[in-house]
Amino acid sequence: MGVLVGCTALVLSVTTGAAAGPESRRDLAREVLGAGDGWGSYGTGTTGGAAAEAGHVHTVRTWAELRSALADGSGAPRIVRVVGTIDAVAQGCDAFAVPGYDFDAYLAKYDPGTWGLDTDLSGEPDDSPEGLRRASAARQDRAIKVNVPANTTLIGVGRDAAIHGASLQIKDVDNVIVRNITFESPVDCFPQWDPTDGDKGNWNSEYDTAVVHNSTHVWIDHNTFTDGDSPDSAAPTHFGMLYQRHDGELDIVRGADHITASWNVFADHDKTILVGNSDGAAATASDRGHLKVTFHHNLFRNLVERAPRVRFGQVDSYNNHFVAGTSYSYSFGIGKESQLVAEHNAFTLPAGVSPAKILKKWSEAPLTAGGNVVNGRATDLTAVHNAALPAETLRSGAGWTPVLRTGVDPARAVPGIVACRAGAGRLR
Template identity: 75%
Template sequence: MNTQRWHGHATTIALVGCTALALTATGPAAQAQPRDPARGTLAANDGWASYGTGTTGGAAADADHVYTVTTWAGFKAALAAGGSAPKIIKVKGTIDAVSEGCASLAAPGYDFDAYLEKYAPEAWGLDTDLSAEPADSPEGLRRVSAANQDQTIKANVPANTTIIGVGKNAGFKGASLQIKAVDNVIVRNLTFESPIDCFPQWDPTDGAKGNWNSEYDTAVVYGSTHVWLDHNTFTDGSHPDSAAPTYFGMLYQQHDGELDVVRGADYVTASWNVFTEHDKTILIGNSDSESTAAGDRGHLKVTFHHNLFSKLVERAPRVRFGQVDSYNNHFVADSGYAYSYGIGKESQLVAEHNAFTLPTGVSAAKVLKRWNESPVTAADNYVNGKPVDLIAVHNAEIPGETLPSGAGWKPTLRTKVDPAKAVPGIVNCGAGAGRLR
């Protein structure tokens, strides 16, 4: 094969996930894969991404459209080459999208200390946002710096593309993968260290005390269809929120989401991934507004199965509008846990055959969080090794936030469903980057 290659420096970050014996996916999904996993396609009936035309990514790529990349510039060049013709991009090592650091993205004259001095609550107050600040102000220079980062770290993925890591240590650091308004994309065997927003914005009017707001999701599926994310690891890595400073009495938040599926996106399957060490993890549907709802109703169909959700705060996922099927996932909470499933506007979540490992003192009532009164199906779920009716315990312990039972639809696009009690062992030993066989 005439594989094209771009050379360059790559750093390495540790894989996060189970360290026990690696297992492959069971059932048709495993049996259908060719010897070269880069030519793999999603098996029939494997979640919503298998619906209709299915998801094949770049499996049909000819030799001229197979690339091996080791640098961020090389990766973006491979994405742009050949338009929407089927392509395979193989990633070797860890590619840093901001290898020269945040300072390289700052606008001339931008000074963070000056920003803090001008907009401190005791000087600026909490009644006026910064939107009217001129271009030469600290906020104006922050906006230019943020635009530089936006252009640098976002990578637009074309239709009919497979992006796959080579070996056990492939991935991206500080990148934002944009799967936007395209069809038929596969992303596999990659470790993503969440991008940090180098230039978060202070909003004095956000809440009673003001707040820092950040941009850049690790991966965004925006108005796209037939997307399969498999055997990836999503983590905050070397920049956890626990290590972030506080300014103006608020956490200097530099992270957004790990995976968002928004703006009428449809037919997405996320399987055998690890989502770890993050706050606002996964968002399905990004707004309750009626203007957004018009494009989301009838869409946002997503399947999550055999994923490990570990040491997260919330949104695993938070759902608006979509028919989301979540089964055979393992949720491992720690002391910072807020909830797993967010039940949002007009959502139709089915959460079945999952396992939850909660620390002492954390009630199973917290697994579900009601943002709107939408129906949910939650059957055959285990908490700390025992069956628990998640809806019943939620309604009993959280008065005033009653959740109705019965999502109104029954998932049919599933391959092998494992017993909920066996899920921790199966998922912990099979999910995440570096375990694709």
């Protein structure tokens, strides 16, 4: 009871873009991102489907209803209200397998002891185990991906709205809001073996839980992203490598811009968030000057890496709480031409894990990292990284100063505030 009272006090002391007042008087589905609330508020701001007429307000309880509501083709602003749990793969992985696909045959054919590690599988014919895997994967791809159109609000109703096994595609659109939903990451039923990936080969999976691709003005708020009942820690190994069944929880790529991700929980995952997905020429052309993203008041719990890994973008990460687990690798990945500002965040690291691991240098790029605390103590993240890893020195000074913040909480207060407010079912 004491915890509840404490959380209630914190909730009353923290303001967001939504207007204050009794919940009964507010239509959460018509709320918009507040002025100055991160990069998503830039320019025209993010209003989603707030202007939807009654005929474009849908309440959905099944995967078929959700897909239909998002694909009605009207082009008008819409609100899609999710009730209960929607499962995109209720029929299980076997339903996607084409006739003749056999995983044991796949393992036998491509065992490195016989196939080797020098030749990838791209040239395998359609009737080969790899060809049958490709065809099965294509079936799953068609079944679990859903496109979110422009001017849409997708929102969970109440405390238990959830979508399991789907891949949300926010692609080539403007003005989208996603709030108050627990997303259980899609499981790739047919990961591909790539003998040439690294010196031992690797399993690669598809399907981000949500991907923002060449889209603008997106607000991702009060959601929970988790692997649910299928964590990577429970996955088997084949050919001596983890049989990887998940991709990212939230990827922001290909020229996407003006995104705010606030009050979410990202939990129990490996490769969590990419901002910019490649160093290549095509990505450089599309991403340079874009990928402006704000992360604030999110909980990153028991993750391995990428919270986020950043390329190109001006990313503002403030007032987030990072709680590391036993498999922790790093939080912020400093990638090509990135300009990360990471300020006033809190990190909780287990005994024996050095704060030097919080930052990881992938490319030469500057960052600003001030006002952060690690296990309650003020810590200069750049300094501790450079002291421990002098061969991977990071440069201070991202070259820009965030101004789109509605307010900054003291870093030491962040764990309590985020614990009380972040995640699905806590939208007030």
